[in-house]
Amino acid sequence: MSDSGRTASAYHPDTYGGRAGELEHFLREAARDLRGPGEELDADPDAVSRFLHLPAVRVQQHMLTPARYAGGGDLLPSFVPAEASCAEWILAAEWLAYGDPGMTLASPGPALSTAVLRALADEAQRDWFFTKTADWPSWAFFALTEPEKGSAATELTTRLDAAPGGDGWVLTGEKMYIGNGAHARAGVVFCRRAPGPWGIEAVMVDTGDPGFHAETLPIIGLRGARISRLRFDGMYIPPERILGRDRPRSRRGLQGALQAMLWFRPSVAAFALGAGRAACDYVLEQRPALAGADRARIDALADRIRRLRRLLHEVAAEIDAGSPNTFRVSGVKMRAAHLAEDATMLAARLLGPASLVEHPWLDKLYRDVRAFEFMEGTGNIHRRGVFQGLLRDDYFTPRDRDARPGRAVEGVM
């Protein structure tokens, strides 16, 4: 794989405490291992079990887990951080997806649930959850989306009712499009205990408990994610599995969902940018003499990737600093998802007639990237978010924080 273009760390050299160079070099090398397995995974989504020895497959579990539970010490260098910041994780996510997005999402680990745990869990709850996901290989799921409601957190219908006798709860309902749901040991489920936004709860479930049912759905792309449908059929939930149970209702369930989406929208953008960049580089590898208008189209796309990457690292840094701008997060995620589609379509065009037949990995990527559109909210949801930011005059970067030449007069007219 070639390394065209500037690296993410070139924009924010201080973001990772000086470790960016080492980390990025490691990730670039590790990601090389993912492409071949990615093709195998496309044919057989369960094939990930054959690649658990790869360092790149260990990265997600390690970086999204608190240090005392994180594994991979023998496979990963010490500078790969456990319980990574958002900025550190998106650096990894982009490189891993550059290797193969399907393998990235197929890798064991806590996935999206880690953000909910960070936001809501007490020490005992963290111990319960991360002990399970630290047991290699273990997958976890994050279950918000429902069959008829999509990912509208405030409208979910999965119920959490008081258990007969008053001790604990009973979970009933369905979730849809849940990554690794049918293979997970544990997960976080969003459900409704009472009407209204503050009636939403996040509960941890053990998939070995009675009442849990799951099936993998046949999908067109990103097959390694093993997208699943889940059903909770009167599943008993002990009282201690309600995340943030000692907090006020306004600061638990819904807030956990929002925190998770805020943290992982940049992840999806990073996956999309990595995949888009991979498509561009693949074209240049296959057609090194590409010139003229065709070369200009690749260069233009690479320029878009660099600009979006800069924005992505800005929003991630804001999240880590505790001052996120949700509107800009939405904009970056949506634009990155579209860019990935544009990149794969351009690659198919530039590699000539029948390129999707002659380049199986490109065909796979062509199908994979479509999933980024609806992961963590569809484009139209994010468009509305950007519009809300415009109404509040909070979408564009404040001018005093932007030193680009000419920026001071940009948009005045």
Add this chain to the structure above:
Amino acid sequence: MTTGALTTGALTTGASTTGGFGDYPALLDALHADVASGRFVASPSGRVLASARALGGDGTRRFTRFGLACVPAPGGSARDDVTAGRFAEGLLTLQREVVHRTLTHTIARLGERASEGTSLLTRPQLQADLADVAMELQEAAAEPAEETGRDVRWARHLRLTRAGRVLLRLLGGYSMLAEGPGVDLYLAEVTGNVYLQPEAGDGDV
């Protein structure tokens, strides 16, 4: 090989909110049969795309996805320009019908969904997206049937592809299901990539 002619109404007649999806390979077989009297039509680069069933156990198969397969054009495949042109026009008709069916399905599906107490179809952005697709389809159907070149057909294919992707975005995660409308739109894109795409640099749009 499946026989029977492809007509403009072949898909929309059977369009329903529950599907009929996954039949693109069979419809492509029907187009081969209609245009080339039971033979396969070769792509300009010498390949044939048809249903895996129609191509049988051809050992030269390099690509099989969701019931569609690609092989080097077998002996006896139609290769003349007139047949290739008719086949290319048929492919665009087929793609247009697939997009139209998906539009019908999308409206029905989103109409059944409500958010904050109102139908999703009341959202202006969504209405605009659906209207754009409808106008694109209307324009595609009205294009004159006079002789057109490969570049023009490719441009029409790209416009239909974009329209289809608008619908897939509206359908969200459902569009990724192998048993949903996304698979036929994907196969139409692959077929365009094989049969309609000009060589790189040939007057791209």
